Amino acid sequence: MAAAFPLGWRHVEPLDLLSAAGCDFPRGRISEIIGTRSSGRTSVLHALLTASTGRGEYAALVDTKDAFDACSAASVGVELSKLVWIRCGGNAEHALRAADLLIQAGGFGVVALDLAEATPAALNRIPPTAWFRFRRALDSTPTILAVLADRPLAKSCSSLTIKMPPRRAAFTGRAPFLLLRDAG
């Protein structure tokens, strides 16, 4: 949709998103990216995947709600051939099990667990021990487990929590000929 941008439009480079947020995702730890819709949480996740696959690492995305847009990820530089994409059809339990298996397999730079938009009932069914299990499995590995969610889930097991504030929509032009340019 964002096919054309007016001259003078300034954007935040996706890779700058990480440095702008002061985010140095710790390896072998759980990191959470928290935010509401349109807060830019997915952009941060894509930036993390871009950085990881750009270093030649393999990354995995466990997509609970089947929400991943490969097109926008590729446009910010995610190397899709180095990304394992697992769609869980809305089943959060399957997502947790898949993430567990990926962490146990080892060798991934980033394992991203996208739990955003999952129903509260499904999230409440996640036992707190699952996060301790992840933390123990990640210990002494170079893998970053990035959890994307609407609210904090891993609690004390998380070493880094990035809270994305709500962003304001920015349109250009005059009604009725508006053009969406950014959410920021």
Place this chain on the structure above:
Amino acid sequence: MFACIHGPDANRLADSFSPFVEMVDEKTAVFSITRRQIRQAESLPHPVAVAATAEAAILAARNLPGYTFIAPGQEARVLGTLSIDALPPDPELFETFHLWGIRSLEDLARLPQDDLAARLGDRGLWLQRLARGAFERPLCPRIPATVYEESAELEHPIKLREPLLFLIARFLHDLTARLKSQSLAAAALHLTLNGNQRRHGLPFPTRDVKLLLKLVEHSLERQPPDAPVAKVRLELIPTEPRRVQHGLFTPAAPEPEKLELTLGKIRGLVGEKNVGYPELFDTHRPGSARPATGRSYLSFRYFRPPLEARVSAERLWTRMFQGKILQIAGPWRSSGDWWQPDTWNRDEYDLALSDGALYRIYLDRAPKKWFVEGVYD
């Protein structure tokens, strides 16, 4: 001695003489022949030639009628009568031969060897040796592809998975040992249970019995046999083994064997089609990953399937959320694939809702229904 048969069913006839047959083309078969078999060859219905070299036999069988026996040392004399066109075609050299007045193999065979090599190089020398019937080469027989398979018919059908895996493990040990003896590895595994075949493509060639057995186990877990198994057949498709060179500075990557097993487990969990890597399709169909033409810095999340919505001039309602429309941009009309049953024709809008999110909605113009496709994030 070598014999050559030139005819429509040369392959079948040659097989009756020797198991090692080289098919030069569809109609020409060469094989090694014993002194006793030479008499049998005389009675064949097609042109047959017997000579001390394979190439002399091929030339004679292709160009002389009936049965031809060329005694050792007589090749140049017998072949000399043939036209120069009987040799493998080489337009450039043939033009030179024509300018030199060379019309037959005898003419070419008589040329001084050193002078010919100086003027026409290796290729010219090779043609002369063919013309003299003196070019010797080993036979390159076609070897039928080895089928790496094991099968068993059981008196008492197997009902449980473990005994079945025990049997399959034995097959795998035997087959991988046979592959190893030929320096080969398995590229795919075909398991047939009671006549139902399941095929497993392997992402890399392997001879690892544990890995192959685990893959079969995962497959049986995902899709158990319909009935107790009375017939088992296992086939490994051979290929060249994998050769990998590791580097000191190469980033760590998942071990292929471990990754395949992990993905096999996850496939059992979420379904076969839900595991893979994203692929960009060369289409403008909305929702399908397509190559980005411009750089967009707005990441997008899909609602799959799109949320059905009700839209008024001021508000939007869905089963998940509702709100007041603050700003709206659009429409952008798109359509395509009109020649296919699943055509699309829609008007897209970007809208900012009062819940603070930016959505992409569209009006499907065929049923005149509104949908929320996803959210910019």
